[in-house]
Structures are given as structure tokens and as C-alpha cells.
Amino acid sequence: MATPPVNQWKTLDKDLRRIGHLEEATQFVARPLVAPGIALAFIVLVGVAAGILMGSQPGNLIVIAAAAIGAYMALNIGANDVANNMGPAVGANALTLGGALIIAAVFETAGALVAGGDVVKTVSTGILAPDAVADSTHFIWAMMAALLAAALWLNLATALGAPVSTTHSIVGGVVGAGIVAAGFGAVNWGALGTIAASWVISPVLGGVIAAAFLAFIKAKLIYAEDKISAARRWVPVLIGIMAGAFAAYLALKGLKRIVHVSLGEALLIGGAVGLAGWAIAMPMVRKQSEGLENRKKSLKKLFSLPLVVSAALLSFAHGANDVANAVGPLAAIVHAVEDGDVTAQVGIPLWVMVVGALGISVGLILFGPKLIRLVGSEITKLNQMRAFCVALSAAITVIIASWLGLPVSSTHIAVGAIFGVGFYREWHAERRARLLGLQKGKPVPPEERSRRLLVRRSHMxxxxxxxxxxxxxSAALSALIYVVLNGLTG
Structure with missing residues (x-):
């Protein structure tokens, strides 16, 4: 009887399986490094492009380094700041995460390039007097330290899962470097005080307005006997308010490069657009509501499209308004290197705006999902109606703050609005539980009500x-970086 053939490939099969397992393990380890690798490649490309643009001009190495730091800053803005615009729409399931990333990238870039401010104060909102710094060299180091410190702080905040203000980060960087470079007297402490006040004003105002709109929606739509009839009456009104608010918001904050408008003119524009939005929405909502059941789920469908539009408009306004803040120090460095002097205002070169716009989009796509999920679904549960209230609150709060002359942060407003919606839901649910319990003769125990929390306190x-x-x-980081840069250049 013949012996069965020996598998002569047995050893090779084992080796191949080992190699296969090794490849799987390598891919698993390398996957988290893909995004940082792409980000590093973007920073290097920006540095190379800046070198080509500057050629052999004196100080080109400084501009190359500043451009790379500016690109790093823009990446971190995309990773952290844009979540406030897209998080509510994603959390409400009006947009998929992929759809949100694409819309945000397109509208952030469009806002930055089409309507981004072409003039920016070199030291960000008048925090540091330009003539207080001894010479252009020290000013360049101060701006570079501020830019790098703000970027590092945003990077750390993103890693910790905390949405923070880009403007406040860069202001802190300017303050820290400015104090070391020119002393405490060079800092405008009054302006810094108003920024500190916005820590309270922004979230409280945003939260109150968002809660007020949610209360209105509950009273007029959710608890109405005929929900569809109520929706046909009130949803076009809410869409008109949204259209008017965003028109005024964009006129005030997003169209500086195209045309300058006063607050009164912005409100007139908003009123006209709001009426047009209401007129257009009336037949659309009536057609969309045909055949819908008389239930809360039907109402959510009517808010999905307005929510997506509001998220896109918020991204456009953010790109127009915040990119200049982010790349302002980079523009100041380029101006100081090319002209050798320090002025109160400088123009932002187109290539600097492109760095900011593309950097925000790349950073958003690579690192944005983490904070988008946190803002959209980990603070409180959002649906289309609650998320609509958050987006609407963001636009209206900026208009009210401009009217009152108060400094506000778009980040703080959006996050404050989410908390406002959540806390209102808690209060409302507790109140209804108590009333319904009393009506049925079965009061809900206080310890049971205390467990019905709808806002995650740890995130707050x-x-x-x-x-x-x-x-x-960011001020402490900037001061340290300035000392190091100044020491290295002697």
C-alpha cells in the first residue's frame, strides 16, 4: 500500500501564515498613524510652496517656518472648531458623518476664499500695541510663538475631547509672547477683560435662546392635537426666522471682503430674506407634509433639510470669519519680513488664505470626527428639532451680541446652546413627570427624578x-516658545 504524499509545502504554509499575521498586526498598528502622516505631508508641502513663492528673498526661511506653523494651526482649527457647526446635524441623524465632512470642507473653504476678511489686525483684536515691540525681528518671534502656542493648545484640547475657541487660543498666545517681548504695559487688559466676559456671556446667551425655541416648538408643534396642521403653520415661520437670522449673520460677519454693512442694514437684509424664506417654505412644507401621520416622528422629517442648510451656512460664516483670525499672525510675519516694519493692519496675501482654508478642510476630514461625535451625541441626545434650535441660536446670538457690543465665541455659543437644550429637556421632563405623577396619584420619588439626567455632566x-x-x-506656552526662539537667535 503506497504511503500518502508528504505535504512538502507545510513549512512554507506556516511561514506564509506568520507573514499574514504580521501584516495584519502592522496594519492595525499603522492605521492610527495614517492621519498624522497625511497632516505632516500637508505641513511639509505648505512649507515647500512658501519657499517657492518667496524665492531667494531675505528672511525666506522665517516665512517657510511660519507657513508650516500656520498650516499646523489651520489643521487644528479644522479638527476642533468646525465640530460645533456639524455636530448637531450629525447627532440628529440629518447628515451622515461623511456627508457632514464633505459639506463642511466645501463651505469652510468657500467662506474663507470668497468672503474672508482681507485686512486683519496683526495682533488679533487689538490685544498688543504694535509699536510696543522693540523691532520687527522681536515682533516676528512674538507672532510665531503665538501661532505655534495656539496650535499646540488646540491640538491638546482636541485630544482631550474639549471644543475650545480658536480666537481665545490665538489671543492667549499673543498675550503671552507680548508680555515677555514688551512687558505687561503693552497688553490691552481692557480688551482681554471683555474676552474673559464672553466665557460666561456666549454659552449662557446661546443656551437661553436655544431653550426658548425648543419650548416654542414643544408648545406649538409637539403637544398640538393636530401636529401636521400646526407644522404647516409654524414650520415656515421658523424657516423664515432661520433664513433671516443667517442672512443678517452673514452680512455682519461673513461678507467683510465683499461689502461692509452696518447692524441696521444687516437687520433689514435679514428681514427681507426672512419674509422671502417664509413665502417659499409655505408651499414646500405643505407638499412635504402630505400623507404624514399625526405623530412626533413626522415633525422631525420637516426639520431635516433646514438643519442641513443651517449647518452649511454656519460653516461658510465660520470660514469667512475665523480663518483670518487663524492666519492673521502668519500674514503679520510675511508683512514684517517683506517690508521690514510693523503696522496696525496688514493685508492677507491670497496664498496665506489658501493655506488657512485648505488646512481647515484637511484637519476636519482627518481629525474632526472625534469632536463632531462628542458635540453631536455625547453631551445630550439631539434630534432634528433640537439641533435646529442650536443652529438658529448660534446665528441669533451673534446678532444680539453685535447689537450690544459684546464679544462672543461661536464655539461657546454652539456648545452652550446644546447644553441649554439638554437642561431645558431635563427641567421639562421632571416637571411633566411630577405633574403626571400627581394626576395619577403616584408621585415620582425625588431620587428617581434625579436619575433622569439628560445632560452628561462630565463633559460640561x-x-x-x-x-x-x-x-x-496658550499664553504660558507662547511665552516659553518666545523665550526659546529669542534665545536660539541670540
């Missing part, structure tokens, strides 16, 4: 702490 503490620490932390 983390976010609040990050907001308070942002300016001093």
Missing part, C-alpha cells in the same frame, strides 16, 4: 475647564 466640567484655561495655557 471638561468643556468649562478647557474654556477657562485656554487663554492662560
Amino acid at each position: 466640567l471638561t468643556v468649562a475647564a478647557a474654556w477657562v484655561i485656554t487663554v492662560p495655557a
Whole structure:
């Protein structure tokens, strides 16, 4: 009887399986490094492009280094700041995460390039007097330290899962470097005080307005006997308010490069667009509501499209308004290197705006999902109606703050609005539980009501702490970096 053939490939099969397992393990380890690798490649490309643009001009190495740091800053803005615009829409399931990333990238870039401010104060909102710094060299190091410190702080905040203000980060960086470069007297402490006040004003105002709209929606739509009839009456009104609010918001904050408008003119524009939005929405809502059941789920469908539009408009306004803040120090460095002097205002070169716009989009796609999920679904549960209230609150709060002359942060407003919606839901649910319990003769015990929390307190503490620490932390980092840069250049 013949012996069965021996598998001569047995050893090779084992080796191949080992190699296969090794490849799987390598891919698993390398996967988290893909995004940082792409980000590093973007920073290097920006540096190379800046070198080509500057050619052999004196100080080109400084501009290359500043451009790379500016690209790093823009990446971190995309990773952290844009979540406030897209998080509510994603959390409400009006947008998929992929759809949100694409819309945000397109509208952030469009806002930055089409309507981004072409003039920016070199030291960000008048925090540091340009003539207080001894010479252009020290000014360049101060701006570079501020830019790098703000970027590092945003990077750390993103890693910790805390949405913070880009403007406050760069202001803190300017303060820290400015104090070391020119002393405490060079800092405009009054302006810094108003920024500190916005830590309270922004979230409280945003939260109150968002809660008020949610209360209105509950009273007029959710608890109405005929929900569809109520929706046909009130949803076009809410869409008109949204259209008017965003028109005024964009006129005030997003169209500086195209045309300058006063607050009164912005309100007139908003009123006209709001009426047009209401007129257009009336037949659309009536057609969309045909055949819908008389239930809360039907109402959510009517808010999905307005929510997506509001998220896109918020991204456009953010790109127009915040990119200049982010790349302002980079523009100041380029101006100081090319002209050799320091002025109160400088123009932002187109290539600097492109760095900011593309950097925000790349950072959003690579690192944005973490904070989008946190803002959209980990603070409180959002649906289309609650998320609509958050987006609407963001636009209206900016208009009210401009009217009152108060400094506000779009980040703080959006996150405050989410907390406002959540806390209102808690209060409302507790109140209904108590009333219904009393009506049925079965009061709900206080310990049971205390367990029905609809807002995650741990995130509230983390976010609040990050907001308070942002300016001093970025200031301390900036001061340290300035000392190191100044020491290295002697």
C-alpha cells in the first residue's frame, strides 16, 4: 500500500501564515498613524510652496517656518472648531458623518476664499500695541510663538475631547509672547477683560435662546392635537426666522471682503430674506407634509433639510470669519519680513488664505470626527428639532451680541446652546413627570427624578475647564516658545 504524499509545502504554509499575521498586526498598528502622516505631508508641502513663492528673498526661511506653523494651526482649527457647526446635524441623524465632512470642507473653504476678511489686525483684536515691540525681528518671534502656542493648545484640547475657541487660543498666545517681548504695559487688559466676559456671556446667551425655541416648538408643534396642521403653520415661520437670522449673520460677519454693512442694514437684509424664506417654505412644507401621520416622528422629517442648510451656512460664516483670525499672525510675519516694519493692519496675501482654508478642510476630514461625535451625541441626545434650535441660536446670538457690543465665541455659543437644550429637556421632563405623577396619584420619588439626567455632566466640567484655561495655557506656552526662539537667535 503506497504511503500518502508528504505535504512538502507545510513549512512554507506556516511561514506564509506568520507573514499574514504580521501584516495584519502592522496594519492595525499603522492605521492610527495614517492621519498624522497625511497632516505632516500637508505641513511639509505648505512649507515647500512658501519657499517657492518667496524665492531667494531675505528672511525666506522665517516665512517657510511660519507657513508650516500656520498650516499646523489651520489643521487644528479644522479638527476642533468646525465640530460645533456639524455636530448637531450629525447627532440628529440629518447628515451622515461623511456627508457632514464633505459639506463642511466645501463651505469652510468657500467662506474663507470668497468672503474672508482681507485686512486683519496683526495682533488679533487689538490685544498688543504694535509699536510696543522693540523691532520687527522681536515682533516676528512674538507672532510665531503665538501661532505655534495656539496650535499646540488646540491640538491638546482636541485630544482631550474639549471644543475650545480658536480666537481665545490665538489671543492667549499673543498675550503671552507680548508680555515677555514688551512687558505687561503693552497688553490691552481692557480688551482681554471683555474676552474673559464672553466665557460666561456666549454659552449662557446661546443656551437661553436655544431653550426658548425648543419650548416654542414643544408648545406649538409637539403637544398640538393636530401636529401636521400646526407644522404647516409654524414650520415656515421658523424657516423664515432661520433664513433671516443667517442672512443678517452673514452680512455682519461673513461678507467683510465683499461689502461692509452696518447692524441696521444687516437687520433689514435679514428681514427681507426672512419674509422671502417664509413665502417659499409655505408651499414646500405643505407638499412635504402630505400623507404624514399625526405623530412626533413626522415633525422631525420637516426639520431635516433646514438643519442641513443651517449647518452649511454656519460653516461658510465660520470660514469667512475665523480663518483670518487663524492666519492673521502668519500674514503679520510675511508683512514684517517683506517690508521690514510693523503696522496696525496688514493685508492677507491670497496664498496665506489658501493655506488657512485648505488646512481647515484637511484637519476636519482627518481629525474632526472625534469632536463632531462628542458635540453631536455625547453631551445630550439631539434630534432634528433640537439641533435646529442650536443652529438658529448660534446665528441669533451673534446678532444680539453685535447689537450690544459684546464679544462672543461661536464655539461657546454652539456648545452652550446644546447644553441649554439638554437642561431645558431635563427641567421639562421632571416637571411633566411630577405633574403626571400627581394626576395619577403616584408621585415620582425625588431620587428617581434625579436619575433622569439628560445632560452628561462630565463633559460640561471638561468643556468649562478647557474654556477657562485656554487663554492662560496658550499664553504660558507662547511665552516659553518666545523665550526659546529669542534665545536660539541670540
